Amino acid sequence: MNDAVYYRDTWAEINLDAIEYNIKQMKQHIGTTTGLIAVVKANAYGHGYAQVAEAALKAGADMLAVAFLDEGILLRKAGLTVPILVMGAARPRDIQAAIDYQLTLTVFHRNWLKEAAAFHRMGKLQFHIKLDTGMGRLGIKSKSELEEVLKDSCSSDFAEAKGIFTHFSTADELDSSYFQEQFGKFETLIKGLQNTGMMIHCGNSATGLRFPERLFNALRFGISMYGLAPSSEMRGILPFPLKEAFSLHTKAVQVKKMAEGEKVSYGAVYEAEKEVWIATLPIGYADGWIRRLQHSEVLVNGKRAPIVGRICMDQCMIALTEPVPLGTQVTLIGSQGKEVIPVDEVAERLDTINYEITCSISTRVPRVYTRDGKVEEIVNFLLK
CATH class of the missing domain: 3.20.20.10 (Alanine racemase)
Structure with a gap:
């Protein structure tokens, strides 16, 4: 990249x-x-x-x-x-x-x-x-x-x-x-x-x-x-398997240890029940990762991790059981190892349809186009 x-x-x-x-x-x-x-x-x-x-x-x-x-x-x-x-x-x-x-x-x-x-x-x-x-x-x-x-x-x-x-x-x-x-x-x-x-x-x-x-x-x-089924009803009757084309990623920009009782994000609605590691991710509701996804999950090193605290305009936070290096890739939609978060899962969390999820990821988020496992083109709408 x-x-x-x-x-x-x-x-x-x-x-x-x-x-x-x-x-x-x-x-x-x-x-x-x-x-x-x-x-x-x-x-x-x-x-x-x-x-x-x-x-x-x-x-x-x-x-x-x-x-x-x-x-x-x-x-x-x-x-x-x-x-x-x-x-x-x-x-x-x-x-x-x-x-x-x-x-x-x-x-x-x-x-x-x-x-x-x-x-x-x-x-x-x-x-x-x-x-x-x-x-x-x-x-x-x-x-x-x-x-x-x-x-x-x-x-x-x-x-x-x-x-x-x-x-x-x-x-x-x-x-x-x-x-x-x-x-x-x-x-x-x-x-x-x-x-x-x-x-x-x-x-x-x-x-x-x-x-x-x-x-x-x-x-x-x-x-x-x-690569998305037209409805949840149709997932089990597709005449051929579909391949999802869209995935969404970010990286940890800060990782810090939080003690029991410390709070995270606006409204202080999340309070650590025990010692926990909090990673800050540079993605928020202005990018289409909306506040109602506060209790959803992401993938870190092939494992699920919860989003904690309110999602901010430009950032959100996740809870980890152990620290990870800065720059560790975090997947919000897509796969890591054997784990996958499909578009449909995000849609179900928001009580909506998969169409709305991919359409909602804003033009603040660059698109990286791949073919044969290699990057073919990168489009940054802000710097075009």
């Missing part, structure tokens, strides 16, 4: 081999006739926009997807030239930016194209149509509105429909009744469109893992591209 690239011993490690493995396994699972759209929104779920996008394409992804226009522009400025779908709402007045950067937008209501026409200057927009089959977010709900958008597209000289999609709200739940209801609505709405050459995609990671026969001609691969 190049110590000159960042100046605090806290970093997230991103295993690009794991991302490529997960994509290759999914491609084998869904078959050669189904395209794979790699979802890299939200800084690739905290893993890094361009680095994950490039790894995904290397592994065989056909297209990228992001949440909003700015993310797509970021990827274009990073040199990526593949098709990129913006899945969220873009303002009609921003149509020219999408055309200039060759980004595929999402049209989700009947008036969007008419409103966008006033802001079009040159070039042609490609777009996908979003259908709301029961998620209750963006999307067209009726056949008549869909037909109107398709009609407007056919008569337009500045926009062309290239795809149509929906999103399932319960594909990751073992009870598939609502999933089946949504799927049925989608089939009804797209009737007659399957042979038009449009990209038709309804599947997220959960759908692809559980129902590969219901993907039409493309899959949106999000959370499981990063």
